[in-house]
Amino acid sequence: MLASGLNGITLRVNGRDHELAVAANVTLLEALRENLGLTGTKEGCGHGDCGACIVLMDGHAVNACLVLAVDASGRDIVTIEGLAEGGQLxxxxxxxxxxxxxxxxxxxxxxxLSAKALLDANPDADAELIRRELSGVLCRCGTYPRVIEAVLSVENGINRSGGEG
Ligand code: FES
Ligand code: FES
Structure with a gap:
């Protein structure tokens, strides 16, 4: 703990280390959005129900609103801002x-990010498994069928080259 009463942590986000001083009760979601300005990670419910805040931690999808920033120190975090590479989506x-x-x-x-965690572990997931693994993310706009279609199209390689879709 620092003299200020805050905790010194190192957040490794999208391949870059960030030294931060945070209170013990600051969530990973708050640290990402407020300390690092990575607002692509959204806050919906703030208590684990909606999935809007999901990021990858050591390759696993986690609700960033339920993880304390101090517990994410030294772990490998990927946010939506880290998905594109070399200017390519x-x-x-x-x-x-x-x-x-x-x-x-x-x-x-x-x-x-939930779909990425799933495909990294199970590149041939069928529609049922995709539906189940993404069930922790709520969509008020009702995009679920299109999301399943999109994930399946990646599996089938349609979009691997930047895609005609
Ligand atoms: S903000 Fe809803 S699960 Fe985290
Ligand atoms: S909440 Fe899913 S696209 Fe609007």
């Missing part, structure tokens, strides 16, 4: 655009 991002799976966009980062 990630295949999931491209597929969501091509399939019209983004409407207001509030759930989209949670959907895409």
């Amino acid at each position: 990630h295949p999931l991002q491209q597929a969501f655009l091509d399939k019209g799976a983004v409407q207001c966009g509030f759930c989209s980062s949670g959907m895409m």
Whole structure:
């Protein structure tokens, strides 16, 4: 603990280390949005029900509103801002655009990062498994069928080259 009463932590986000001083009760979601300005991670419910805040931690999808920033110190965090590489959208991002799976966009980062965790572990997931694994992300715009279609299209390689969709 620092003299200020805050905790010194190192947040590794999208491949970059950030030294922060945070109170013990600051969530990873708050640290990402307020300390680092990474506002692509959304706050919906703030208590684990909506999935809008999902990020990857060591490759697993977690609700950033339920993780304390101090517990995320030294872990490998990926947010939606870290998905694109070299100016190229990630295949999931491209597929969501091509399939019209983004409407207001509030759930989209949670959907895409949950889908990434799933596909990294299970590249051949069927529609039922995709539906189940993404069930922790609520979409008020009702994009669910298009989200499933988008994820399946990535599996099928339609969007792997930046995609015609
Ligand atoms: S804001 Fe984290 S689950 Fe809703
Ligand atoms: S696109 Fe609006 S909440 Fe999902």
